[in-house]
Amino acid sequence: MQKWADNRAWFLILPVFLVVAFSAIIPLMTVVNYSVQDILGPGMSVFVGSEWYKEVLHNPRLHDALFRQLTFSFCVLAIEIPLGVGVALTLPRKKGVWASTCLVLLALPLLIPWNVVGTIWVMFSRPDIGLAGVTLNEIFHFPYNYTADPLHSWLTVLVMDVWHWTPLIVLLGYAGLQAIPEAYYQAAKIDGASRFAVFRYIQLPKMRGVLLIALLLRFMDSFMIYTEPFVLTGGGPGNSTTFLSQFLTRLAVGQFDVGPAAAFSLIYFLIVLLFCFVFYTTIVNLGKGEAQ
Amino acid sequence: MRMKKRTVALLCYLIFLLLPIYWLVNMSFKTTDEILSVFNLLPENFTWANYAMIFTDPSWYTGYINSMKYVALNTIISLTVALPAAYGFSRYNFLGDKHMFFWLLTNKMAPPAVFLLPFFNFYQTVGLFDTSIAVALAHCLFNVPLAVWILEGFMSGVPKEIDETAFIDGYSFPRFFTTIFIPLIRAGIGVTAFFCFMFSWVELLLARTLTAVNAKPIAATMTRTVSASGMDWGGLAAAGVLTMIPGAIVIWFVRNYMAKGFALGRV
Numbered sequence: 033m034q035k036w037a038d039n040r041a042w043f044l045i046l047p048v049f050l051v052v053a054f055s056a057i058i059p060l061m062t063v064v065n066y067s068v069q070d071i072l073g074p075g076m077s078v079f080v081g082s083e084w085y086k087e088v089l090h091n092p093r094l095h096d097a098l099f100r101q102l103t104f105s106f107c108v109l110a111i112e113i114p115l116g117v118g119v120a121l122t123l124p125r126k127k128g129v130w131a132s133t134c135l136v137l138l139a140l141p142l143l144i145p146w147n148v149v150g151t152i153w154v155m156f157s158r159p160d161i162g163l164a165g166v167t168l169n170e171i172f173h174f175p176y177n178y179t180a181d182p183l184h185s186w187l188t189v190l191v192m193d194v195w196h197w198t199p200l201i202v203l204l205g206y207a208g209l210q211a212i213p214e215a216y217y218q219a220a221k222i223d224g225a226s227r228f229a230v231f232r233y234i235q236l237p238k239m240r241g242v243l244l245i246a247l248l249l250r251f252m253d254s255f256m257i258y259t260e261p262f263v264l265t266g267g268g269p270g271n272s273t274t275f276l277s278q279f280l281t282r283l284a285v286g287q288f289d290v291g292p293a294a295a296f297s298l299i300y301f302l303i304v305l306l307f308c309f310v311f312y313t314t315i316v317n318l319g320k321g322e323a324q
Numbered sequence: 325m326r327m328k329k330r331t332v333a334l335l336c337y338l339i340f341l342l343l344p345i346y347w348l349v350n351m352s353f354k355t356t357d358e359i360l361s362v363f364n365l366l367p368e369n370f371t372w373a374n375y376a377m378i379f380t381d382p383s384w385y386t387g388y389i390n391s392m393k394y395v396a397l398n399t400i401i402s403l404t405v406a407l408p409a410a411y412g413f414s415r416y417n418f419l420g421d422k423h424m425f426f427w428l429l430t431n432k433m434a435p436p437a438v439f440l441l442p443f444f445n446f447y448q449t450v451g452l453f454d455t456s457i458a459v460a461l462a463h464c465l466f467n468v469p470l471a472v473w474i475l476e477g478f479m480s481g482v483p484k485e486i487d488e489t490a491f492i493d494g495y496s497f498p499r500f501f502t503t504i505f506i507p508l509i510r511a512g513i514g515v516t517a518f519f520c521f522m523f524s525w526v527e528l529l530l531a532r533t534l535t536a537v538n539a540k541p542i543a544a545t546m547t548r549t550v551s552a553s554g555m556d557w558g559g560l561a562a563a564g565v566l567t568m569i570p571g572a573i574v575i576w577f578v579r580n581y582m583a584k585g586f587a588l589g590r591v
């Protein structure tokens with residue numbers, strides 16, 4: 033669509049700018065301020081330049097947390113996107129009570145407060161009172177204990193995230209599938225296209241746009257995951273489920289190391305920004321390609 | 325036969341989805357003693373006591389009221405500021421529009437943990453700490469960009485000729501916007517409100533940091549129970565079930581638009 037060129041449109045944007053600036057720029061500037069100072073007490077601070085950045089960048093525990101975070105985000109995307117697409121394909125194509133019920137059930141985990149998601153999984157997987165925990169231990173005689181074994185703990189967090197967020201991919205994929213006209217399927221049928229060919233040449237290209245949005249949203253959210261592992265495992269045992277947000281919160285609120293925490297915040301933000309810029313540019317350019 | 329295979333796969337997934345929720349509901353009808361002593365799939369001594377406890381204890385039920393308050397405030401603020409902005413982005417080219425749009429989105433991408441400490445200091449300095457409005461404003465950080473993004477998608481679906489015709493017919497901008505344009509994107513506004521509700525309702529980190537006593541949300545009440553006594557599993561389960569209910573009601577209303585909204589109006 034051809035847009036009108038008019039700089040007065042800034043007046044329409046102004047309220048948003050003010051609100052977001054109030055809750056984003058002022059705090060962000062505070063972070064920048066903290067990150068270059070050593071705050072010894074109220075009203076006592078020393079300018080230290082890039083010292084905190086150097087310290088944080090050389091912190092091996094940060095490297096571990098970053099590596100853990102990247103592995104986690106990668107696993108989340110690798111499981112959730114194919115699974116979500118798969119489930120979206122099994123949803124009934126025609127609208128009706130059954131389709132609506134499925135959608136409502138699917139969306140349910142998305143609207144549960146994040147710490148309640150953690151609580152649900154604590155109750156579900158505890159080896160003494162949880163359904164999954166007891167079943168694995170008593171019936172399959174598998175010594176499952178997510179509070180003691182780092183691997184079990186990590187996998188529990190992963191399964192929880194899959195449970196929590198796959199529905200988002202399903203809903204996005206379903207929205208993409210709904211936009212395909214029935215005529216496409218009929219044409220494919222006449223051509224005698226196989227089920228796979230229909231998926232590969234009709235459904236997948238139509239879902240590409242929404243799947244990119246899904247990728248962007250999922251990457252963003254998995255990269256700042258905090259509440260669910262905090263409630264489920266508290267970052268442990270050891271540091272096995274300490275992801276970046278958890279690490280940062282511990283640094284800032286737990287130990288009150290404001291300077292390093294601020295420096296780390298900015299690095300963290302820049303990492304997220306970099307990835308998101310790539311995804312965002314891809315989405316925008318893709319939209320342009322389709323319009324032409 | 326193929327249809328059947330699809331339905332079976334779907335049912336398997338739904339079972340995976342509902343099992344943890346079933347367990348939560350199951351627990352909420354048991355006494356804590358029963359939870360800890362026997363393992364059974366249905367409550368032996370069915371009890372409403374956990375729910376009664378929540379509805380009679382002010383430290384529990386005020387949590388729900390507080391959460392509702394800031395969620396409502398946030399939804400209203402987000403929609404009010406996002407509507408004109410989304411119109412601006414969808415209709416006009418102006419200096420720095422693309423940069424502005426990306427900058428807005430970066431706020432959705434910012435990890436809330438980054439803003440934790442400055443928010444805490446900042447709201448304490450301006451005297452808003454421990455009020456609903458503080459949490460509502462803090463949640464604007466990610467809800468306003470999202471609202472602009474979704475609304476822009478829906479507004480771009482409305483042909484520009486409608487605006488042009490209205491202006492030729494002598495409508496002023498505010499009158500056109502409120503009497504013609506807003507009714508046209510009703511569905512989009514509903515979906516946006518749903519998303520603002522959702523993200524404000526599920527967020528804990530900022531809500532917990534910015535409140536102490538007077539505006540403490542239900543989610544924070546729950547974490548404190550875990551850490552303090554930690555053993556009232558029945559009460560915790562009942563509180564968990566109650567936090568799911570507002571969401572479930574809201575989903576039912578937007579179920580037909582939800583998919584489109586999740587695609588940010590871009591399908």
